[in-house]
Amino acid sequence: MSPQNYLSELFALDGRVAVVTGGSSGIGKAIAGALARAGASVVIVARREAELVAAVDELTADGCRAAWVSADLGTRDGVRAAAEKAAAVYGEPDILVNNAGINLRPPMGEVDDEVWDRTMAVNLEAPHLLSQRFGPGMAARGFGRIIHVTSQQAHRAFVDSGAYGVSKGALESLARSQAEAWSPHGVTCNTLVPGFVLTPLNARLQSDTEKIGALAARTMIGRNGLPEDFAGAAVFLAGRGSAYVTGQSIFVDGGFSVH
């Protein structure tokens, strides 16, 4: 067997269909790009159309199969409509990446019902509802990959973790519950745990060079994360080669969590 064929057997995603939420920006955009370049047909889901179009145009210009669905994952109806629209493009997905997330960051004492509900809706409930929609089908077909994107704050509290940390901790528990249910049927369910990654999500913080430098110094690699750092781990978790990896939280954080 040629090295090319060997690598393809482990990692290629030809013929697979992937849905990536938040695939128009930051980490999700890099993951969608990685899955598409590895051969998957990718549907990205987010709200803003201009960003969705730009992300898909970039991929199609690169010879990839990609499409977009505009939807608000902050409401149950929005999530359900997004799922149906996404499945209508290339068929039922083999790979679901629950990456869309928000971090509203008020101090704990100011976490009101609105902050709590919005955070839980986008960060926890949308991943649950999308998985409920697609997971059983993956199990019936005997192959599936569910990948959630969580946070250091699923494991430790800092910089006003508040409702955000709670939502991400619960998302890792959700991955384990799903792994228990669906792994016997070929569906692995894992989470990618970023460190501090330079994306629009934390644009305001990035103007504070001292804070950014201190965060980089907390890693072992010596720099903050970039969206493209997630490409390899995402392709691995989406492919055949990770068939025996399930229920896990995989830290892509430059050593942040172990420093």
Ligand SMILES: NC(=O)c1ccc[n+]([C@@H]2O[C@H](COP(=O)([O-])OP(=O)(O)OC[C@H]3O[C@@H](n4cnc5c(N)ncnc54)[C@H](OP(=O)(O)O)[C@@H]3O)[C@@H](O)[C@H]2O)c1
């Ligand atoms: N950057 C970091 O340092 C870091 C660290 C730890 C964890 N994370 C996690 O990594 C994930 C991606 O973060 P990022 O930094 O790449 O963020 P980002 O650049 O702000 O991208 C967020 C994506 O989610 C979409 N989105 C947000 N709210 C949505 C909604 N209600 N409905 C549909 N789509 C929605 C956004 O598009 P629209 O706004 O157009 O909807 C965008 O595509 C998040 O789950 C985040 O919590 C990031």
